[in-house]
Amino acid sequence: MAPPPPSHPAQPPEPPFLQTPVELLEEIFLRLPTAEDLARASTACASFHRVIGGHGFLRRYRVLHRPPLIGMFHKPFLTALPPHPSALAARAFADFDFSCSSFLPSTAGRAWSPIDFFDGRALLDCTPVEHGSGSAILVGPDGEVCDFQYREFLVRDLAVCDPVHRRYVLLPAVPGNLKAMVHRSDLLGLETFLAPGDDEEDPLSFRVMCLAECRMHLLLLVFSSLDGQWQVHTYCQWNAKATFASFEKSESGLSYRRLVHGSFCWNLHFLNKLLLLDKHTLEFSAVNLPPERIWRSRFVIVEAAEGALGRLTIWYDQYSEYGSYILTYCVLRNNHWKSEKVIPLPISRAILIGVAGGYLLIEGFYTTPSQGELSQEALKFGYFSVDLKTLQVELFAGLSKSIFPGRLYAGFPPSLRPPTV
Secondary structure (H helix, E strand, O other): OOOOOOOOOOOOOOOHHHHOOHHHHHHHHHOOOOHHHHHHHHOOOHHHHHHHHOHHHHHHHHHHOOOOEEEEOOOOOEEOOOOOOOHHHHHHHOOOOOOOOOOOOOOOOEEEEEEEEEOOEEEEEEEEOEEEOOEEEOEOOOOOEOOHHHHHHHHOEEEEEEOOOOEEEEOOOOOHHHHOOOOOOOEEEEEEEEEEOOOOOOOOOEEEEEEEEEOOOEEEEEEEOOOOEEEEEEEOOOOHHHHHHHEOOOOOOOOOEEEEOOEEEEEEOOOOEEEEEEOOOOOEEEEEOOOOOHHHOEEEEEEOHHHOEEEEEEEEOOOOOOOOEEEEEEEEEOOEEEEEEEEEEOOEEEEEEEEEOOEEEEEEEEEEEOOOOOOOEEEEEEEEEEEOOOOOEEEEEEEOOOOOOOOEEEOOOOOOOOOOO
C-alpha cells in the first residue's frame, strides 16, 4: 500500500490588523502626522501598501497634511534646518537640482526659465532671444521687434515639470484663434501660473492658467491635462485698466497671488479690495479689505478655519523696548474682518517672503546670547516660519549673511505619470 500523502500544516490565520476594513485603515493612516510615517507604514505589508498607494487615499492625505515647506530657491538651495519640523524632509534636498534643465528638451536659441511653482511642481517657459549689437532683442513670430510680454504670449513654449521624479509634460501651443483675441496695443499684463486639476480625485491632473489683462476686459486661457486642450474665458465686466493696474507692488519675494480655500486671490491696491477667482467656476468676485489704510502695511491672505479668509499683517511695534515687529491675525466673518490674535516676532527689519507648505516665511534679524565673556547679544540674520494652523513662530534657517530671497518650494509632488508595476 502506498504511504499516505504528507500532510501540510494549516496556514496560520491572518493577524487581526490585516482583517481591518479598508475604510478603517484609511482613517487610521490619515492620522499619521508626517509623510515619513506614512512611508514606513506602507512598507509593513502588501495590504498597507495597497491602501496607502491608492490615488483616492493620497488625495485625502494631501488635503489634511500639506506638503512640508522644504526650502527657498537660492544658490545653493536653502533648506529648513533642525529643529524645524520640516528639517527631516528637507535633508534629502540639500544638494538637489531643481532647474529641470537636465531632463527638459533643449532647442537652439531658446532657454527654459521657471515662472511658477505649485504643489511641488514647476511651470517653465521657453522663449527665443536673438542677440544683436551686444544686447538682447525680443523677436516676434514674424521677425518684428515687440515688447516682452506680448512676445512671450505669442511664441513661448510651456512645460510642467516634476523635479523630484524628473518627469515633464510639454503643453501644446495656444491656438492661433485664441492668440488673436489679445491685441498688442491692448495688453497691459500677462500672468501664467499652475492650478489644481479639474478632477480632484486624480492627483496627476493639473491646469495651467494664463491671465491676459487687456484694457477693457480680462482673458483667461486655461489648459487642462485631462483633455489636453486650451479654452478661453472672457470677462468684459472687469476693466483691467482700472482693476489690475492697481495691483499692489509686493516687496521682494512676496507673491501677490495666493490659492486660498479654492480661490486665487490678488490684492487690489488703492481699491482696498481682494480679487478672487474661483478655481471651479472660474468666476471673479471681490471682497472688501478693512477701511483702515491697510495698503500701507504688508499682509498675506491665508486659509482660516471653516472656509473663512484670514489675514496676517506685519506691523512695526514702535512702543516696544527695542522696536520689534508683530503680526496681527484677522478673520473675515459675516463680511467683517475681526481681530483674532497678536503675535510678537523675535526679529527686527521683518520682511514677508511668502506662504507655502502651511507656513508663512519671514526674513529678519534676531539676537542670540554671545559666547564671549562679555554679556552681549550677537545680531544674526535668518528666516522664521509661522505655522498657519497654530500661529507658532519658529526659526526656519539661520544664516551668516543676508541673501536675496527666492520662491518657496513645498514637496512632495505626485508623479506626472501613473505608477507602473
